[in-house]
Every structure is written in structure tokens, then in C-alpha cells.
Amino acid sequence: MLEENSLPRWHIYPDQEQISTHLAAAITRMAAEAIALRGAFHLVVAGGNTPRATYARLPSMGRDWQRWHIYHGDERCLPPEDPERNSLMLAQTWLSQVPIPGAQIHTIPAEAGASEAARRYAAILPAQRFDLVLLGLGEDGHTASLFPGHDWGQEKSSSPTLSILDAAKAPPQRVSLSAWRLRHTHALFFLACGSGKQDAIASWLRGENIPAAVVGRGADVWLDKAAWPESLPK
Template sequence: MNTEAIRGAPSWHIHPDAETLARHLARAIARMADAAIAARGAFHLVLAGGNTPQPVYAALVSRGRRWDAWHLYHGDERCLPPQTLQRNSQMAASVWLQQVPIPRAQIHDIPAEMGAEAAAAAYAAVLPPQRFDLVLLGIGEDGHTASLFPGQPWGLDPATPAVLSVHNAPKAPAERVSLSAWRLQRSRELFFLATGSGKRDALAAWRRGEDLPAARVGAGATVWLDEAAWPGS
């Protein structure tokens, strides 16, 4: 899927439960990695943070191949010390990356411990010039995605920076770093992940056409969710 063409309605992939979803999504990511490596010699993946993707990352340990060709980035990060458990980089490392031989130089953590402004500028220089192969995102109960929150700048205009410094986020910590909306959309494929009844209202608002960060970033994306998160008709 060419992101220049991502403009339509999302497609909804509903699974019976979070465990089944994680298994199928990990399999899909592994297939995409194989295809990207065969076609272009590398797989460039942007990781979602938070708790929801943890089972997917754990399932990838036994699914992935050709780890030497994987290049990983983060959609956002919290401005906390590097070893803090609440960091997205720490979560991904503990459930997945410490168990697979991806070269450390190809795991691009956001240096959010530098502070939001400095980290955003530094991370912009790390991003590849080409499109990502896959961007994986979540959705918050308020409709935010990455660290793009309602009522704050989302970076939809390609003239804005590729990486944003986020201040006064409504969820702690207030200081964060996030890829902008347009840079997240600059990907061959865009997947959203949502599980649990707590996401149902946000997904219902998305389906109603409300102007949420997730809906703006995810127009035309594939949304992977379990039955508990599905708001129905």
C-alpha cells in the first residue's frame, strides 16, 4: 500500500481475542519482513509503544527470520531515563529484542532522555530517507496515537518537522517525542492495533468520522482488533 494513496476508509480485521490477534499479526509482520528483504534487502519497521503490542512482539521472537536485515524505529517515546520500564524502548527490548540477533546499530531508540526538543532534532536525523515498510500504531482511549493527542499539533503538513517535541501531554509524562502524522503515513503499510473494551469508544468515534489523531493518521490503514474492542454497527 502506497501511503500517497492512504486516504480512504480503514479496513477492520476483527479477531476473537487478544491472543489470537497477536499470533496472526506477528505472522503477518514476519511475512512482510520476508517480502521486503527479498525485494529491497531490508525491512524498516516503526514500533508502537504501550502495553497493547507486547504479545505481538513476544510472538515475533519465534516468527521472524533474517534478523540482520531488520531496522527498527519508534513512533514515540517518553522523556524518561533510558532504563525506565515505562520507556517504549525498554518494553520492546524486554519482551522481544533482547532475544533476537538484530544488530544493535539497527535498533534506533529515540534519545528522549535528552529532553523533548533536543531528542526530536536528533531523531529526525536518524530516520531513513525512504518510506518505512510498516508502521505499527496503537490508539488511546481519547483517540491519540503515538504521542499525537487531541487538541495538540499533529504534524499533518509535510512542511512540519518529521519528529515533534511534545509538551503538556495529557498523560504522564508530559514531555514526549513523537513522529509527526505525515512521517508516520509515509509507509508502504500502516497497521493499527487495539484490544480490550477500553478502546471501544475511541474506535466508535473513529467510525463516526470524528477528527481524532488516530483517524487522521490512519485513514486507509488496516486496523487489527479483538472482539472486545470492536464497537459494532
């Protein structure tokens, strides 16, 4: 369980291929542990291209798919068939290949617009903690669709979902789980690859108030050598 003021744990691998192998193994191990302890595995997935290789490894490694429940950390307000939709990437890479019941794959209905989709998605989120939340890291330090300079929903009184109408990256309308809801989990993983993430990692290490650092207290951060700031020892 996450500790409010604990430091993140940094796991540095030579390249993205090794990260994806180890991360997929960690996800399936945590699924087995959650199913043994609680009878189900509730996983929040990250979007974007970085976790694609990890998801591609899961069909051959996972077990007990009927006990998996999938949620999205965020989604872009685009049509379901748009190639930029996180849900489409996930279906093509992983979910179409495994027998997770459709009722347990909880896609954000972002095509309804940010405000309506956020309202609907809040109603289906589980009351209990997630078992694992997987997040990415943007070059500006954003995570999910929580961007610098915006309200991240850090208080427990905040809504579990946020409608984003003016995101710093296109498309401007998005839906995101709030910071407190992302942290309402037994375990939290971040994934960051490539030299473009060095500045964000450096800001995190300096304790700056960026979304990833706020959400990621006590998290496990998986990154390749290219993402680690060059000025710091690996």
C-alpha cells in the same frame, strides 16, 4: 502503499491472543516481502502494553534479522532504565533475543529532553518510506504521542519528529513521529484491544477528527471483539 482517502480495513478477532498470533505472522510475512524486494525491512514499532504479546512471538517467527531496522513511533521522556520506557519493554520482550545489529535499532534518546531528542531523532530517520508502521490507539483517540487538541504535524513541510511538552497523559514530555512521517510508509497497522477503546473506535467510524483517524486513512486495524462498539455489528 497508503492511499490518501481510502477507508481503513477492520480485522476483528475473538481475543488478544489470536490477534497477537496473526499480527506477528503478518509482520514477519511483510518483513520477508520487503527484504526480497528492497533488501531491508524498516519497521516502526508501537509502545505500551497492548503489542507486548505480539512482540513476544516474533523471536520464534522472524528471519533475516540482520536486515531489520527498528524505529520508535514515540517515546516518553524518562531515564532509559525506567519501566515506562517503550524502548525497555521492546528490549526485554523481543530485541534482546534476536541478532538485529545494534546500529539498526534506533532508540529515541528521550532522556535528553523532548526538544533535543526530537532534533536528534529527526536526523537519523530514513529518507525513504518505512516498510511498516505499527501504532496503538488511546481511549481519547490519540496514537503515538499525537493527542487531540495538539499539532500533529500533518503537512509534509512539518518536521518528521515532534517534541511534546504537555501530553494529556503522564509523563508530559514525549517525542513522537509526526502524522505525515508516520504515513510515509508502504503499510500501516493499528492495534486496539479492550472495551476501553470502543469510544475511540466509534469516533473513528463516525469520521471525527481524532489523531488515529487522520493518521490511519487506509490502514489495517487489528482489534478484538471487546474493542468494537457494542452498538455496531461485528
